[in-house]
Amino acid sequence: MRDAAPKTIFLSDYTPYPWTVESVNLHFSLDPHATRVRSVIRFARNPAYAGDTPDTMFLHGEQVKLISAQIDGTAVDPEVTGEGLTCAVPAGSFTWEAEVEIDPANNTALEGLYMSNGMYCTQCEAEGFRKITFYPDRPDVMSVFTVTIDGPHPVLLSNGNPVKTGEHHAEWHDPWPKPAYLFALVAGDLVAHSDTFTTMNGRQVDLNLYVRPGDEGKCAFGMGALKASMTWDEQVYGREYDLDLFNIVAVDDFNMGAMENKGLNIFNSSAVLASPETSTDMNFERIEAIIAHEYFHNWTGNRITCRDWFQLCLKEGLTVYRDSQFTSDMRSAPVKRISDVIDLRGRQFAEDQGPLAHPVRPESFQEINNFYTATVYEKGAEVIGMLKTLVGEDAYYKAVELYFDRHDGDAATIEDWLKVFEDTTGRDLTQFKRWYSQAGTPRLSVEESFELDTLTLTFTQHTPPSAATPEPQPLVIPIAIGLIYPDGREALETKVLEMTKEVQSFRFTGLEDRPVASVLRGFSAPVVLTHDLSDADRMLLLSADTDPFNRWEAGNMLARTTMLAMIRDGAAPDPAFLNAIKGIALDESLDPAFRALMINWPGPAELANVLHEAGEVPDPEQLFTVGEQIRDAMAETFADAASDLYARHSVSGAYQPDAAQSGKRALSNVMLAFISRRSGTETAQAQFDSADNMTQQISALSQILRHGEDSTALDAFYQQWKDDRLVMDKWFGLQVSCAKPEDGADTARRLTDHPDFNHKNPNRFRAVFGALIGHHAAFHHKSGDAYTLLADWLITLDPLNPQTTARMCSAFQTWKRYDADRQARILAEVERILATPDLSRDTTEMLTRIKG
Ligand code: PHE
Numbered sequence: 001m002r003d004a005a006p007k008t009i010f011l012s013d014y015t016p017y018p019w020t021v022e023s024v025n026l027h028f029s030l031d032p033h034a035t036r037v038r039s040v041i042r043f044a045r046n047p048a049y050a051g052d053t054p055d056t057m058f059l060h061g062e063q064v065k066l067i068s069a070q071i072d073g074t075a076v077d078p079e080v081t082g083e084g085l086t087c088a089v090p091a092g093s094f095t096w097e098a099e100v101e102i103d104p105a106n107n108t109a110l111e112g113l114y115m116s117n118g119m120y121c122t123q124c125e126a127e128g129f130r131k132i133t134f135y136p137d138r139p140d141v142m143s144v145f146t147v148t149i150d151g152p153h154p155v156l157l158s159n160g161n162p163v164k165t166g167e168h169h170a171e172w173h174d175p176w177p178k179p180a181y182l183f184a185l186v187a188g189d190l191v192a193h194s195d196t197f198t199t200m201n202g203r204q205v206d207l208n209l210y211v212r213p214g215d216e217g218k219c220a221f222g223m224g225a226l227k228a229s230m231t232w233d234e235q236v237y238g239r240e241y242d243l244d245l246f247n248i249v250a251v252d253d254f255n256m257g258a259m260e261n262k263g264l265n266i267f268n269s270s271a272v273l274a275s276p277e278t279s280t281d282m283n284f285e286r287i288e289a290i291i292a293h294e295y296f297h298n299w300t301g302n303r304i305t306c307r308d309w310f311q312l313c314l315k316e317g318l319t320v321y322r323d324s325q326f327t328s329d330m331r332s333a334p335v336k337r338i339s340d341v342i343d344l345r346g347r348q349f350a351e352d353q354g355p356l357a358h359p360v361r362p363e364s365f366q367e368i369n370n371f372y373t374a375t376v377y378e379k380g381a382e383v384i385g386m387l388k389t390l391v392g393e394d395a396y397y398k399a400v401e402l403y404f405d406r407h408d409g410d411a412a413t414i415e416d417w418l419k420v421f422e423d424t425t426g427r428d429l430t431q432f433k434r435w436y437s438q439a440g441t442p443r444l445s446v447e448e449s450f451e452l453d454t455l456t457l458t459f460t461q462h463t464p465p466s467a468a469t470p471e472p473q474p475l476v477i478p479i480a481i482g483l484i485y486p487d488g489r490e491a492l493e494t495k496v497l498e499m500t501k502e503v504q505s506f507r508f509t510g511l512e513d514r515p516v517a518s519v520l521r522g523f524s525a526p527v528v529l530t531h532d533l534s535d536a537d538r539m540l541l542l543s544a545d546t547d548p549f550n551r552w553e554a555g556n557m558l559a560r561t562t563m564l565a566m567i568r569d570g571a572a573p574d575p576a577f578l579n580a581i582k583g584i585a586l587d588e589s590l591d592p593a594f595r596a597l598m599i600n601w602p603g604p605a606e607l608a609n610v611l612h613e614a615g616e617v618p619d620p621e622q623l624f625t626v627g628e629q630i631r632d633a634m635a636e637t638f639a640d641a642a643s644d645l646y647a648r649h650s651v652s653g654a655y656q657p658d659a660a661q662s663g664k665r666a667l668s669n670v671m672l673a674f675i676s677r678r679s680g681t682e683t684a685q686a687q688f689d690s691a692d693n694m695t696q697q698i699s700a701l702s703q704i705l706r707h708g709e710d711s712t713a714l715d716a717f718y719q720q721w722k723d724d725r726l727v728m729d730k731w732f733g734l735q736v737s738c739a740k741p742e743d744g745a746d747t748a749r750r751l752t753d754h755p756d757f758n759h760k761n762p763n764r765f766r767a768v769f770g771a772l773i774g775h776h777a778a779f780h781h782k783s784g785d786a787y788t789l790l791a792d793w794l795i796t797l798d799p800l801n802p803q804t805t806a807r808m809c810s811a812f813q814t815w816k817r818y819d820a821d822r823q824a825r826i827l828a829e830v831e832r833i834l835a836t837p838d839l840s841r842d843t844t845e846m847l848t849r850i851k852g
């Protein structure tokens with residue numbers, strides 16, 4: 001039963017657990033509806049616990065039926081509630097033994113032990129282990145686990161190294177102390193794609209990627225990415241893998257992307273399975289990044305974990321930062337940076353500027369699952385990037401080395417993390433720490449003045465107050481800048497200014513001429529920059545900036561200005577700018593992937609945010625129309641070039657998901673969109689018919705859906721791929737994304753009636769509703785139908801899967817941007833969901849915060 005009043009947990013209330021856990025033995029007898037878990041847990045007094053050890057102990061436990069319990073061999077009768085049990089305990093060390101029963105087959109929340117297509121698997125982060133057995137389920141309680149499993153399956157896996165493995169029985173021992181959230185168990189009829197890796201010290205590690213029979217052909221890429229990650233972490237961070245075995249398992253039903261359980265990573269199948277025929281270039285890139293991310297957690301997360309869940313960014317921000325470095329090294333660093341900033345502005349800025357704003361290290365929560373956010377992950381990674389920019393590359397790696405040395409085996413805090421930087425560099429990071437404690441996107445503006453040979457840049461910073469941070473203080477902002485002379489020569493190479501005050505000036509002397517300032521190069525801080533450059537100055541940066549990010553940014557700002565002028569006064573786009581973009585697209589000296597990004601215009605969600613920031617009310621239909629007009633104008637501009645560019649960048653030879661080939665496909669597929677818009681779908685149809693890979697097939701299909709007349713290709717695609725779950729997710733999502741705004745909700749509704757729709761599968765649910773939410777004009781159609789449809793389905797899903805339901809609620813977080821009618825419609829749906837009896841704690845917290 002749920003509590004009437006939700007409990008809020010505060011960072012400031014942290015106290016250590018009174019006991020340490022010296023060892024944990026778990027025995028599982030698997031059964032779909034009646035799995036038995038026997039636990040033997042050695043408790044000892046925790047010397048770090050201030051005060052007398054209590055004479056009763058609390059263990060978390062939810063949805064577990066206690067069969068029997070003993071302390072030191074004597075039966076005990078603890079008091080059990082919906083949240084755990086309380087039991088009298090002896091003064092010194094003692095052994096707790098218990099047997100519980102759980103029901104994995106009915107576990108639709110996908111938290112704890114659950115079943116997916118007949119296979120057993122677990123998800124314990126953040127607080128899922130308490131659904132497996134009674135335990136102090138908090139990350140600062142670390143222990144050595146030994147696990148035995150009896151079950152009718154050929155493959156029985158847990159963390160660490162195998163002691164005994166056989167059919168129907170296995171024993172596992174993990175020598176590395178870990179918190180319960182890193183526990184994992186898998187049992188199923190699985191096949192392994194195997195390989196080995198030899199570490200920097202010559203140790204051989206067995207690698208397995210376990211998949212369902214039939215998916216063997218989709219493992220090779222993930223395995224390659226794993227080995228590349230292992231090598232990279234040795235070379236760049238000096239981190240060696242620490243077990244004889246590393247297993248990855250793919251599951252179809254999973255709430256998130258993947259999970260870093262010690263030695264037994266569990267992946268959403270969409271985040272690991274790949275083949276050229278079924279996966280797009282973007283899928284491959286995402287899989288490579290997620291494999292790296294989870295692998296990198298072995299050190300940043302597992303060897304050093306978090307003291308409490310408020311410190312989540314300690315492992316996530318750092319690990320996202322590390323995986324972004326990896327992707328930059330494996331592919332194109334500028335392209336990765338630009339893509340990350342687009343994503344940051346799209347998701348994190350929206351969060352940080354709305355009712356869900358919270359600091360990178362939150363100070364309170366009701367449901368921790370609601371804090372696996374873009375702010376904790378992506379802004380958390382930006383904060384690490386800023387730290388590196390401020391202290392420099394050498395000091396960064398020295399400090400991180402010290403972090404590994406000093407805190408290996410610890411459950412650490414942000415204070416610990418910052419201290420290694422202070423100790424390495426002698427810097428005082430007190431002010432920098434505000435990046436962890438203050439919510440809100442800082443606004444940074446710059447004024448220029450030029451006299452004789454001196455340019456003065458005056459910066460002003462301001463973070464808007466929010467409920468989470470009513471009185472923001474000035475931050476330390478690293479501002480990377482360069483100067484470009486009007487003739488295109490570089491007047492100053494990249495230099496990092498360190499801003500600490502609210503208003504601060506920097507002088508540059510000895511200049512020959514008034515230069516154009518290229519400010520915030522590489523997006524050196526996660527802020528909204530206001531820099532009133534003339535269009536001519538932006539054109540200069542667009543053509544001559546040596547910083548690829550700011551080159552893109554100059555184009556992006558011009559594009560934004562163009563679209564805003566179209567929205568505000570119906571102005572036509574400036575042909576000179578369109579032609580400048582065309583020039584870049586045709587510039588064969590540039591990376592095709594970069595060129596494809598340069599042709600990309602700001603989307604409606606970004607424009608809606610910009611208008612809202614300017615105190616205007618965005619009209620989603622108008623934003624859609626302007627987007628169409630821009631695409632028409634671009635198609636016209638490229639009329640004489642599109643076919644040639646398309647042909648020149650079509651890839652011949654065997655498909656490779658690497659940066660070079662995927663960049664070409666990205667560029668040629670932008671051209672395909674222009675061609676289809678002007679001349680119909682003949683070229684797209686030809687590409688669809690001849691495609692030997694999913695990138696080509698699906699981009700052709702999307703043009704056919706947008707510009708074609710009948711559903712032949714869509715049906716053919718269905719017939720070809722109906723047995724492939726991941727491709728069918730694309731089939732579902734694409735129809736919604738390509739729908740006309742007024743048809744979006746109906747299309748989604750129709751798809752929920754399709755026999756292959758299954759709302760219990762998070763991937764399929766997200767395929768339809770993620771696409772609907774992502775289709776700005778459809779989601780915000782004035783009828784309000786999409787709001788209602790989403791609310792209906794959130795109400796349906798909440799009792800089954802609160803976590804996925806709550807995450808989807810963030811679709812409503814931008815409600816304040818829109819007109820009174822849309823606001824009222826959204827709020828009515830929010831209230832309707834909130835009025836649902838027994839609504840989960842997850843969804844209740846999200847919607848209550850969104851209402852503000
Ligand atoms: N810790 C996982 C990651 O970032 C994410 C995750 C959180 C997965 C909670 C499942 C549940 O890699």
Ligand code: ZN
Nearest residue numbers: 293297316319
């Ligand atoms: Zn992570």
